């Protein structure tokens with residue numbers, strides 16, 4: 078990627094969170110507006126300055142609490158005067174909305190684009206449980222039992238779900254359990270190695286007042302936890318939460334006036350080369366992260382050794398291991414030994430990982446929380462959880478499984 | 492002891508594209524869509540062969556044999572009343588990249604091993620016949 082790349086003309090100048098927690102019982106638009114106003118203020122802007130808007134995934138996707146308000150709803154709520162807007166679920170995972178905003182800004186379609194992702198899955202699930210609807214225990218990433226067509230009282234499903242639901246493979250925990258088990262077979266991954274992702278996240282979350290789980294967690298707790306779908310136990314699966322994350326992506330020439338150090342987008346990983354499928358991907362130990370990460374490094378002169386902090390998607394613990402390999406921090410199959418005793422990925426280690434607790438302990442803000450923390454670290458504003466030493470380059474990944482995206486951010490020094 | 496599957500089997504919605512697959516088990520035969528030109532199987536069904544783009548696609552029987560590529564034992568009560576069951580990923584013998592997500596049945600937990608030989612069996616549910624796999628030669 079040359080320095081004239083449109084993406085390099087975009088930087089993250091504002092970041093914002095709403096209140097984050099379990100079962101807040103607040104509306105998704107309420108949380109979204111809170112996060113967006115925080116991000117706009119953080120960028121030193123007013124809502125009248127915002128002329129671009131993007132979100133993931135837009136309305137009507139997934140179960141209750143998954144999608145948040147769509148971009149037209151937010152445009153109306155803030156009466157934004159937009160030159161460009163976008164929302165959708167397809168693309169390089171959740172960060173597709175941030176990439177779209179950066180491209181729009183880089184191409185001159187907008188100067189300051191607001192990007193947000195909102196989840197209210199914890200409140201939505203609590204509502205279902207109290208209503209006792211069909212006993213649907215289907216978790217995040219799974220379908221609704223009420224979502225099928227007609228037929229003998231049993232819901233019927235088309236699309237990709239038809240190849241999984243008849244076998245009780247109803248949750249991403251099942252689909253990713255297959256990935257984890259294959260890694261045990263091919264690479265000798267152990268549960269103690271896998272545990273390091275959860276234990277590292279919890280250690281870091283104790284230094285993050287906004288994290289949803291902050292009680293200490295030890296290896297014995299992990300090994301004694303109940304199984305969800307082998308080899309994934311309770312602590313390998315992130316927890317639904319409520320919260321909204323927002324960013325302002327600005328043209329780099331305006332970014333240098335921003336109150337905080339801008340985080341410039343150095344490169345993005347957006348490739349999709351294998352089959353976008355939970356069971357037909359050629360290499361079931363890695364899936365789409367492999368090619369997304371490779372395409373990111375093809376677009377920059379920087380390399381893995383330049384990265385100071387990593388925020389890697391851990392919606393399921395094993396995905397963080399997949400990303401460590403895909404991004405070249407270790408060789409294929411070597412992530413288990415890379416994280417073995419937790420020292421490399423600790424805040425004081427050579428590759429500090431998921432420094433706000435990741436999604437496993439920080440809460441399932443669905444990719445955007447990881448990007449938020451990358452910016453906090455690059456700005457040097459992480460307080461007691463700030464990584465020691467140089468922090469100029471951060472990598473963020475979203476997704477895993479059939480869709481994946483990654484982003485390399487650098488602190489802009491003008 | 493592991494269950495054969497969830498307490499309730501959610502079912503596919505049949506259409507002209509998938510009917511051969513989900514109803515074909517009535518005669519105990521597993522079928523996949525196969526290209527008449529390049530002879531490659533493909534799954535899930537699509538109108539053209541993704542390899543050679545031929546439209547000459549038709550269901551063809553396979554042996555029903557395969558190997559276990561991966562598995563996971565589900566414990567969570569996504570579908571209430573389910574005892575632990577095995578979600579299996581099976582590679583179909585006829586083609587190395589042809590896989591099916593299914594349930595492994597009739598296999599004790601400590602005997603499940605990636606790479607083990609398995610064979611198809613069907614469980615009927617009205618018009619749908621769901622392909623399950625069990626250890627070969629039981």
Ligand SMILES: [Zn+2]
Pocket residue numbers: 526527528529530531540541542543544545
């Ligand atoms: Zn063909």
